[in-house]
Amino acid sequence: MSSHTAASGPRPIADAAPLSLCAREPHVPADRLVAEMVPPPRFDSVRFSTYIPDPGRPSQTEAVGVLEGFAAGLDAHRGAGSGKRRFFGLGGGRKAAAPAGPRGVYLDGGYGVGKTHLLASLWHATPAEPELKAFGTFVELTNLVGALGFQETVRTLSGHRLLCIDEFELDDPGDTVLVSTLLGRLVEAGVALAATSNTLPGKLGEGRFAAADFLREIQGLSAHFRTLRIDGEDYRHRGLPEAPAPFTDEQVTKAAHATAGASLDAFPHLLDHLARVHPSRYGALTDGIAAVCLTDVRPVPDQSTALRLVVLADRLYDREVPVLASGLPFDRLFSEEMLNGGYRKKYFRAISRLTALARDAKGLVGD
Numbered sequence: 001m002s003s004h005t006a007a008s009g010p011r012p013i014a015d016a017a018p019l020s021l022c023a024r025e026p027h028v029p030a031d032r033l034v035a036e037m038v039p040p041p042r043f044d045s046v047r048f049s050t051y052i053p054d055p056g057r058p059s060q061t062e063a064v065g066v067l068e069g070f071a072a073g074l075d076a077h078r079g080a081g082s083g084k085r086r087f088f089g090l091g092g093g094r095k096a097a098a099p100a101g102p103r104g105v106y107l108d109g110g111y112g113v114g115k116t117h118l119l120a121s122l123w124h125a126t127p128a129e130p131e132l133k134a135f136g137t138f139v140e141l142t143n144l145v146g147a148l149g150f151q152e153t154v155r156t157l158s159g160h161r162l163l164c165i166d167e168f169e170l171d172d173p174g175d176t177v178l179v180s181t182l183l184g185r186l187v188e189a190g191v192a193l194a195a196t197s198n199t200l201p202g203k204l205g206e207g208r209f210a211a212a213d214f215l216r217e218i219q220g221l222s223a224h225f226r227t228l229r230i231d232g233e234d235y236r237h238r239g240l241p242e243a244p245a246p247f248t249d250e251q252v253t254k255a256a257h258a259t260a261g262a263s264l265d266a267f268p269h270l271l272d273h274l275a276r277v278h279p280s281r282y283g284a285l286t287d288g289i290a291a292v293c294l295t296d297v298r299p300v301p302d303q304s305t306a307l308r309l310v311v312l313a314d315r316l317y318d319r320e321v322p323v324l325a326s327g328l329p330f331d332r333l334f335s336e337e338m339l340n341g342g343y344r345k346k347y348f349r350a351i352s353r354l355t356a357l358a359r360d361a362k363g364l365v366g367d
Contacts, residue, residue: 017257018256018257018259018262018263018264018293019261019262019263019264019288019289020263020264020265021263021265021270021273021285021286021289021292022265022269022270022272022273024277024285025276025277026277026281026284026285026287027281028147028280028281028283028284030147030148030152030156032284033144033147033148033280034134034144034156034157035131036283037134037135037136037140037144038123038130038133038134038135039120039123039124039135040120040317040318040319041318041319041320042318042320043116043117043120046117046120046121046124047121047124047125048064048067048068048118048121048125050117050121051064051114051117051118051121054232057230057231057232059228059229059230059231059232060113060114060230060231060232062228063107063118063228063230064118066105066226066228067105067118067121067122067125067228068125070105070122070192070194071122071125071126071127072127074126074127074128074161074162074192075126075127075128103187103190103191103192103193103224104187104192104193104194104195104224104225104226105122105193105194105195105225105226105227105228106168106194106195106196106197106225106226106227106228107119107194107195107196107197107228107230108197108227108228108229108230109196109197109229109230109231109232113230113231113232114230114232115166115196115197115230116166116167116196118230119135119164119166119194119195119196120135120164122162122164122194123135123162123164126161126162128161128162132159132160132161132162133160133161133162133163133164134157134160134162134163134164135163135164135166136164136165136166137165137166137167137314138165138166138167138168138169138175138179139167139169139279139310139311139314139346140280140314141165141179141182142175142178142179143278143279143280143311144280145178145179145182146278146279146280147278147280147281150178150181150182153182154182154185154186154189157182157186157191158185158186158189158191159189160186160191161191161192162191162192162193162194163183163186163191163192163193163194164193164194164195165179165193165194165195165196166195166196167196167197167349168195168196168197169345169346187224193224193225195225242331242355243329243330243331243332243351243354243355243358244329244355244358244359244362245329246297246325246326246327246328246329247324247325247326247365248326249295249296249326251326251365252264252293252294252295252324252325252326253293253295254365254366255291255293255324255364255365255366256291256293256324258364258366259290259291259293259364260290261288261289261290261291262289262290262291262292262293262364263289263291263292263293264293264294264295265292265293265294265295266294266295266296267294267295267296267297267298267325267327268296268298270294271300271301271305271308271309274305274308274309274312275304275305275308279308279311282311282312282315283315283318283319285312285315286312286315286316286319286321289321290321291321291322291323291324291361291364292316292321292322292323292324292357293323293324293325293364294323294324294325294326294327295325295326295327296326296327297325297326297327297328297329297330297333298327298328299328299332299333299334299335300333300334300335300338303338303341303343306333306334306338306343306347307343307346309333309350310343310346310347310349310350313349313350313353313354313357314349314350314353316353316354316357317353317354317356317357320357320360321357322357322358322360322361322364323354323357323358323360323361324358324361324364324365325358325361330351330354330355330358331351331355333347333350333351333354334347334350334351
């Protein structure tokens with residue numbers, strides 16, 4: 001953004017036109033899809049030491065200790081000799097037996113108690129090369145299966161020491177069965193597992209039931225998980241935040257032209273474009289984008305479109321890309337029917353994240 005704007009005149013328009021997400025159709029090789037399964041940039045620096053337990057919530061301190069021991073135990077279970085391939089039974093000889101005892105941890109708790117912080121800390125603390133650890137949301141994992149196919153996903157992840165799944169979805173039976181089957185195959189290969197729940201902000205009081213739901217949904221895998229209950233107050237807002245008022249089309253367009261690396265698209269056109277790009281590529285769609293500028297934001301027309309928008313919102317939030325928009329505020333994107341339906345958790349999360357990114361974008365608009 002230029003710093004030479006005249007006090008009484010309009011903001012200068014940059015020579016280069018803004019980018020367009022609709023003009024991008026990224027083709028992402030399989031190895032990149034897996035290589036990008038790491039904690040989001042906002043969790044690059046988190047560690048167990050940076051998690052500050054609430055003195056009044058002993059379960060938080062206990063969870064840190066258990067997870068530190070779990071990470072250390074993964075190193076102790078490592079096989080000797082031929083390294084990764086022998087340890088995971090992929091070296092051509094007799095398949096190695098999976099270590100006895102729980103090979104997974106499940107972090108059960110309400111919204112905003114730091115579960116993702118702890119999950120990312122576990123990933124960082126696990127003594128293995130980054131390419132032997134994977135971290136992704138439940139949605140990213142199902143998208144990986146969609147992009148690679150089930151058997152290829154099993155083959156690719158079977159060589160990992162740890163798979164972390166954030167925001168395990170309990171409201172999508174089909175995907176839950178798919179992931180449950182995948183996890184079963186990975187456990188057989190010796191992969192350790194860690195997962196967190198996805199709890200709706202308005203359902204904080206029901207957090208203690210999430211563990212039972214999780215263990216029921218993954219059926220035969222329940223014996224592989226130790227459940228860690230994390231009590232605590234939400235360190236963020238409770239319920240839905242109020243979305244900031246949208247800007248005008250002119251303000252959004254001017255900001256896009258004045259911001260290096262910004263994209264500018266009409267919201268309806270972007271929704272149409274998302275249908276032509278596999279959700280596993282939405283991260284690549286935002287490569288190099290400094291800010292997303294959208295005009296004519298309006299209600300999402302159907303559930304398929306809405307679910308694609310949820311994935312894009314997650315990728316933008318992970319990358320901390322501000323979103324400047326005109327039209328309707330983000331808390332009016334989804335209909336009451338959607339917000340009361342089976343995918344409500346995803347829609348509430350998308351509203352919360354887009355609202356946070358909209359607040360981050362306020363500085364792109366001059367006085």
